Amino acid sequence: MSEETIRSLSVSGVRYSYRRLRQPDRRTEPVMTLGGALQGMFGWPQMDDRVGPVADVVTADLPGMGSADPLPPGPSADLLCAAIERIIVDLDVPRINLFGFSYGAGLAYGCAQRFPGRIARLALGGVPAHISAAQLDQWQRAAEHLAHGDTDTFATMVTEGLMCLDEHRYVAHRRLAYRYVRRSMLHAARHSPHAVDSLRRALTDRPDFSGGLTGVPTLVFSGEHDTVTSPARQRDFAATIAGSRFLTVPDADHWVVLERPQDVADLTARFFTDGPLSSAPCLAPAVRGELSTGDPACV
Template sequence: MYEEVVRALAIDGTRFSYRRLRQPAPRTEPVVVLGGGFQGSHGWPHMEDRITPLTDLVTADLPGMGTSDPLPSGSDTTFMGRAIDRIIDDLGVPRINLFGYSYGAELAFGCAQRNPDRIARLVLGGVVSHTSPAQQASLREAADHLAVGDAEGFATVAARMQLCLDPGRHIPRRSLVYRYVKRSMLHVAVHVPNVMEYLRRSLISGPAFDGGLSGVPALVFTGEHDSITSPDRQREFAATIAGSRFVSIRDADHWVVLERAADVADLAVRFFTDQPVEPASYVADHGTGSERDVGPGRRVGPGN
């Protein structure tokens, strides 16, 4: 059984919070989870089920997410980075395990670059290291719908751009996941005050995944059918992290954390407790990336 503690913090007058589920006898460092855009502190039930028996789980309502204040106008990932560093300071522990998904992967990678000595292990999923012209066009279309108050049109475009809808790609419960994501995007359009600012920022500045990283054990994972940034491009990004590993999860796309939630939680537990990830049945092995070492001097690809 765990104790739940919610801590309220602020930076420059912007209020945000984090939620800590305490494990009285932890077997590894606390796990801090950073989710996708607008994903708040209560969006990780499968992680709770798997992580809390092992260690503390920390989820956040960062600025612009959940019940926190909106992200200040004109701010960027630097402001979000300050908020994340403030949470780590407040935890009062020497090191953490850090898990970042989608937009959260960008924030987590930046955090590890700033604080490599404070990150015991790093897991990054659905890394948006590159957006194609088609994705940029979808972002503009979504913004156009939002600008004229068409929440339904925004939600439709936003859901389609995040999911692989190719019927030739096997993704269980595709229709159910699409409805869930569209409903979530509709909620964002109606209830999140700074969603247009978020879209503008996404169009103007690309995600920050350059500069490399060393000294932090790292794992990068993706759904094998991720249509935002291809698994091959995510594997190329993983190769910029010294000694990292890359995993492609079968029968999933960018929303792998929903489509294969239990498997993602299992993968995180394995890595954060120094267990091998190779035996996992959900790891794809067909050229787009089974589990591999991708550090310097290591060849990546079939037969490795």
């Protein structure tokens, strides 16, 4: 039977906490999940359901997120990665599996570059490897609305900027996903003390997706209709990681973890237990197979 514990830590004087769902019959290293800039430790029930049977599941309110202390001014990557490494030490394990989605993908990638020996496997989804000037402008304007207390306009602008609204491209559960994302953004805007700072930091303190990575088995995946960063650009990013695999998930946009949550969790569990990806139910026949970044069928 799984056991949930929450522990408080600090790094550089900043307090934060993490949650661990223990699995007594685990088959792989703990799986730590990092999500969006406004997403905390209780936002991943699908990982509990599908990954929980094979591994301890770890989520966190990192500095500047959820119930944690705010981040100090200035670049945050080093402090956030130090906070994650401190969690690994507190878990008392030599290595973890690391799952990063969207904003969390940049953070997870940075951690793998800083301490690769601590990362058994790395899964990155919805990687914002390239953001256009028009996108930045839209989200900057959304941040201004939030700063002035216009939470409704903020939630609408951010949601529209993160989703594919083109009705000619099929996205599973599009309307449901839109309502859920907007409602989540509205809740964060009204209740999170970090909302304004988190959004502005995500826009200005951009992760560095260059430099490459070696020695860490890596899976990169994208919804086929991701309009934040196109699958082609995410595939190009994956090609900078030695031996990585890249997959597209059909009928999904940037919010693939919401539109096809159980399928993504299943794909993650397979990868972190060295299982076959070729039979994952989330893959269309055209992209089935053990795909590398050198295989043109990956996109």
